[in-house]
Amino acid sequence: MKLIQMETGQKTTRKINKTDSFSIINLTINIGYNEIGFILYDNIENTLLDSIEINYKEVPDNIIRVIKGTNFDYFSTEAQNNFFNKEFSVTKLADRMGIRLSGPKLENIVSSNIKSEGLVKGVIQVPADGNPIVMLSDHGTIGGYPKIGVVISADLDRVGQLTPGTIINFKEVSLEEAQNIFKAYTEDTNKYLNECN
Numbered sequence: 001m002k003l004i005q006m007e008t009g010q011k012t013t014r015k016i017n018k019t020d021s022f023s024i025i026n027l028t029i030n031i032g033y034n035e036i037g038f039i040l041y042d043n044i045e046n047t048l049l050d051s052i053e054i055n056y057k058e059v060p061d062n063i064i065r066v067i068k069g070t071n072f073d074y075f076s077t078e079a080q081n082n083f084f085n086k087e088f089s090v091t092k093l094a095d096r097m098g099i100r101l102s103g104p105k106l107e108n109i110v111s112s113n114i115k116s117e118g119l120v121k122g123v124i125q126v127p128a129d130g131n132p133i134v135m136l137s138d139h140g141t142i143g144g145y146p147k148i149g150v151v152i153s154a155d156l157d158r159v160g161q162l163t164p165g166t167i168i169n170f171k172e173v174s175l176e177e178a179q180n181i182f183k184a185y186t187e188d189t190n191k192y193l194n195e196c197n
Helices: 077-085 153-160 175-196
Strands: 022-030 035-042 047-049 063-068 088-094 098-102 123-125 133-135 147-151 167-172
Touching (some): 063 153, 063 175, 077 147, 077 167, 147 153, 153 175
Antiparallel strands (some): 022 035, 035 047, 063 147, 123 147
16 A cells, blocks of 8 residues: 655655654545555654655455455355454365365355356355365366455465465455555565566
8 A cells, every 4th residue: 555645845865763753744545545645744854755655465464355256145144244254274275276264164045056157366165065265376267166255466475375274364355455455566566576686
């Protein structure tokens, strides 16, 4: 996430220390675009700071952000609530194809088998036993289990590194939020790649 709407001011060239103090003299928030803008006044150098940036990964490592899947309504209200509010554990059934999770059973109230559909990396399928499976890089091209959610692209790297026994929680984000987070993730990744060259 980046801070925006900075008015003209002087950029500080000094190193900022933990004990430094700043005053917020103007604040704007655009929740829909996940953007925050404000102007900081440097109390040490008496200058305005007009460029601030926030790390896009402002979530704990065990929080996995998802958007609702195409079959989200196949699941009971309790299952939907449990999906976003309960903990899930990574089982030993984890490889490059996918990760099977254990936790509260996600009750399907429509059908546990559907016509086979195309799959994407990060989709979360729920078979008849109610335990979700996160599909990874070597997933099949089609699948016939209902899809309760999809891991956002910016969090797929972290999901791929989960080890058996890890406890995770799912957090819902909108498609628009997912796009903004991915944009920040891409910019961050490209920055590091450029520094390596």
